[in-house]
Amino acid sequence: MSEQAKTAIETDVAIIGAGPIGLFAVFELGLLDLKAHLVDILDRPGGQCTELYPEKPIYDIPGLPIVTGQELVDRLMEQIKPFGATFHFGEMASGLEKLADGRWKLKTDTGTEIVAPVIVVAAGGGSFVPKRPPIKGIEAYEGTSVHYAVRKMESFRGKNVLIAGGGDSALDWTLNLAPIAKSLTLVHHRDGFRAAQHSVNRMRELVAQGKIKFHVASVKSLHGEGGQLAGVTLLGHDKTEWHQEADALLPFFGLTIKLGPIAEFGINLHENLIPVDTARFESQTPGIFAIGDINSYTGKLKLILSGFHEAALMAQAAFHICRPNEKLRFQYTTSSSNLQKKLGVA
């Protein structure tokens, strides 16, 4: 589908960020019959919980003495299932504009447009983006010769490929591109790898067979013209330097968090955080709320449990914006057959 062919989606609330707080917001909104669409740059729910520490235990979620980042997200996904939220994964929230009717139009970098009276920013520290190695002038080669992901393997056919890194992505692409590339060299700062052992073993076999090269080294500088890489200078740990031909460089050092386009949305920011009031968790722009790690207020603690509380209060305020002529009926899930119906348990 071309970008133009996509028609704008209309909903009650557009949530930026599908981390634990964005997910729980779906629950609190859902109890009030508010529908939500979520946008996240990652390809799965969970944000930092699943990207940074899926296997690490969390001990301070009330009622769950121990839960891993992945388990918490799995449980939240189960908890919000009845509310049928729509997820837009692999998309970055890229623009926000106010419409004449007072609603907001949120755009993503793939052309999705979501129109809603309420925007909830639950973006944590911002978007996860690939770590960029501190090599002078690397920006000029990005997209042409320097790639942080492989979209089409065929585009590396017959190329001199240099891969930097020692994790699973570095090793997986070393193995996948080895038969396609004209030459393939892997560089890493040590002769040891974080990647899965069978991948490391396979890589070492290819090196032993002379099919690929591996150096304990780092990329010191890039050489080329007009964005086309021709070669690199490698620096070994013994401080020796040498030149190596390379048409493509693939650095794989995982992801880091950058605030990204949210900074351009016209929302008031203070030190990359969105100041909010603590009754509604609304930013200084009416209709735009901020919950979780991205907001700031007196006494703020960056804890998942604080974000859950913020989501509940935000939902109450959002209801009055989305349903100005309706009365909000505050009920408990324990006793309300109405809420239990929504949850699919009654």
Added chain:
Amino acid sequence: MKIIAKDREGKETVIEGRDGWTIMEMLRDAGLPITAECGGACACATCHVYIDDGWYEKLVPPSEGETDMLDMALAVQPNSRLSCQLTCSEELDGIKLTLAPE
């Protein structure tokens, strides 16, 4: 104990370290530009520092988890450590370090 920390522009700051706290926490509290986005869980490699002037050998060696995580850090050198894995103590009084590039 004192931590002598150099930022990426070469500016030196002397920080008073609190016993039992991590060096990452001290750098962050002193307002140095260290990301430390996972908050000290050894899960992101964004509190990467270089240990200077012979202090590297005086530290408790990195755990397997830290060595693995350093694979995700940028511009790793033989004297690289993750500062969230270093605990302040009197033995480290005067430790010198430099923030790694981000």
